[in-house]
Each structure stands twice: as C-alpha cells, then as structure tokens.
Amino acid sequence: MGAIPSIQRSAKRSLQAMLVAAYHVDPSDQLIAPVGAESYSTVFSLIPAALAVLRVAAEIEPDPADVMHWYRQTRIAELGYLTAAELVSLGRTETVIAFLSSIRDGQRG
Numbered sequence: 590m591g592a593i594p595s596i597q598r599s600a601k602r603s604l605q606a607m608l609v610a611a612y613h614v615d616p617s618d619q620l621i622a623p624v625g626a627e628s629y630s631t632v633f634s635l636i637p638a639a640l641a642v643l644r645v646a647a648e649i650e651p652d653p654a655d656v657m658h659w660y661r662q663t664r665i666a667e668l669g670y671l672t673a674a675e676l677v678s679l680g681r682t683e684t685v686i687a688f689l690s691s692i693r694d695g696q697r698g
Contacts, residue, residue: 608653611646627680
C-alpha cells in the first residue's frame with residue numbers, strides 16, 4: 590500500500606506541471622483537434638488531453654489554483670455532473686473544451 594500515495598503524488602506533480610505549462614503557452618500554438626482519447630494536436634506538437642483542457646481554462650481564469658480546483662473538484666451540471674478530470678479520463682476532452690470555449694467566447698454566463 591505504500592506505493593499508492595507515491596503514485597498519487599506523481600500524478601499530482603504531473604498535473605501541476607501541466608497547469609504551469611498551460612499558463613506559459615506560446616499564443617501561436619493553438620489547439621487544433623483531438624488525436625485519440627489521450628492527446629490533442631496543436632500547431633507545433635501533440636499535448637496530453639488534460640493539458641488541452643487546462644490551456645483553455647487558463648484563458649478564462651487567471652488564478653492557477655482556481656483552475657486546478659475547478660478541473661479536479663467542480664461537477665459540471667451541463668456535462669452530467671462530472672468533473673473536467675473525469676470527463677477527460679472518459680475521452681470527452683472535446684466536450685469539455687467546447688464547454689469552456691463557449692464560456693470564453695461569451696456564449697454562457
């Protein structure tokens with residue numbers, strides 16, 4: 590059982606690293622399209638699906654701690670009361686990005 594906390598800490602660090610990357614993205618490296626369930630293409634590379642979601646969320650929310658809380662804890666009523674993290678793990682990254690994009694673009698409150 591001792592390995593489980595270290596695995597969880599590694600996953601948290603990885604998500605933390607992605608969050609930092611989301612706030613330091615090159616503006617010209619735009620998201621293009623999903624590539625399978627676990628990756629997203631950008632102008633310059635492939636990125637993990639979670640990073641794609643975090644990048645769009647970072648365009649809306651200036652506080653990284655709030656984005657991390659939202660990604661992991663906030664249940665999204667319009668998307669079946671699942672969190673963004675759960676939706677990404679289910680391969681529904683494009684749905685989360687579309688949801689966030691509509692907020693960013695002023696189509697939702």
